[in-house]
Amino acid sequence: MRWRIPVSPFRLSRVLSPLFCAALLALTATSCIKKAALDAHIANVRRGGDAMGTLHDYEVAKAAALGGLAQLEGVHQLAPHNADATFMLCRGWVGVTLAFYQDDYERALLEDDEEGIAYHDLRTQAGFKRARHFGITTINLISEGFEDNLASSDTLRKWLVETFTDDTYAEELTWLGFSWVTYAGSSRHDPETVSSLWVGLEILQRAVELDETVANAAASAVLAAYYSSQSTDAADPHFDRAKRVASDKYLPLHLARATQYFCAKHDLANFKKELQFIVDAGDDMPEVRFLGLYAKRRAVRYLKHYETLFDHCSFQN
Numbered sequence: 001m002r003w004r005i006p007v008s009p010f011r012l013s014r015v016l017s018p019l020f021c022a023a024l025l026a027l028t029a030t031s032c033i034k035k036a037a038l039d040a041h042i043a044n045v046r047r048g049g050d051a052m053g054t055l056h057d058y059e060v061a062k063a064a065a066l067g068g069l070a071q072l073e074g075v076h077q078l079a080p081h082n083a084d085a086t087f088m089l090c091r092g093w094v095g096v097t098l099a100f101y102q103d104d105y106e107r108a109l110l111e112d113d114e115e116g117i118a119y120h121d122l123r124t125q126a127g128f129k130r131a132r133h134f135g136i137t138t139i140n141l142i143s144e145g146f147e148d149n150l151a152s153s154d155t156l157r158k159w160l161v162e163t164f165t166d167d168t169y170a171e172e173l174t175w176l177g178f179s180w181v182t183y184a185g186s187s188r189h190d191p192e193t194v195s196s197l198w199v200g201l202e203i204l205q206r207a208v209e210l211d212e213t214v215a216n217a218a219a220s221a222v223l224a225a226y227y228s229s230q231s232t233d234a235a236d237p238h239f240d241r242a243k244r245v246a247s248d249k250y251l252p253l254h255l256a257r258a259t260q261y262f263c264a265k266h267d268l269a270n271f272k273k274e275l276q277f278i279v280d281a282g283d284d285m286p287e288v289r290f291l292g293l294y295a296k297r298r299a300v301r302y303l304k305h306y307e308t309l310f311d312h313c314s315f316q317n
Contacts, residue, residue: 072088173204181226217253221242250288262274268306278296
């Protein structure tokens, strides 16, 4: 299937003394214990990572997310072998860039701040690029051969199917695909990066096949957003799947329908209807409360400033 593109090591001597050998073995054993303890800690952090999603305060969530990323970067330096850490860095950088960097970019647009626009645009690209870097690192820690199979969509598809045969790594694929697509989408002035968008789409498609429920059907939502720019009919199955999995109460899905699907259809009435649904919604999914807050913050802004932020939609009144 072809996706269409819019637009110096140490070497020990043989004559080491028995005493030095004993010391070396003791050090190695201690290092193994420390490594095991660190790996266990990182695994626990990953298991508890969803707790921040219940936060109700935007500024608290922003400070917590940025502080958490800084800590994870340090943990990665201590445990570069750990795929849980690199996975959380991929996911974290996607989330921070979407929720906070893009928010800053939109505010700069509304303030007509040319310097701020340029700055936050670069921050957004850098955030998604770093997310993709850690996503690739994660996959390379899990299995060899990823970069060797990027010659074509058929080659990559074959490798993904043969390498990932159950849902064990569906999360890792989802967030790698997510980071790949968002980085390509934010790099409009870099044709080489934009032209690699198909890689992210293939990864997301395999993630859906393995476990469509990951992150409230995030892979399906991203595929739906992409297909909306190609054909709204092609987007429908992906939106339908995401709605079935995540439920109609999942507000970010309504945000995606408004800003991608109804934008592509030039349908202002339904664009506003979806956004107003978000604004009027209650706290119906407390486990993802912050994502609801994020969607509401954007919906209020878009209802007020759609003519500025969505002029590319060519809405028909």
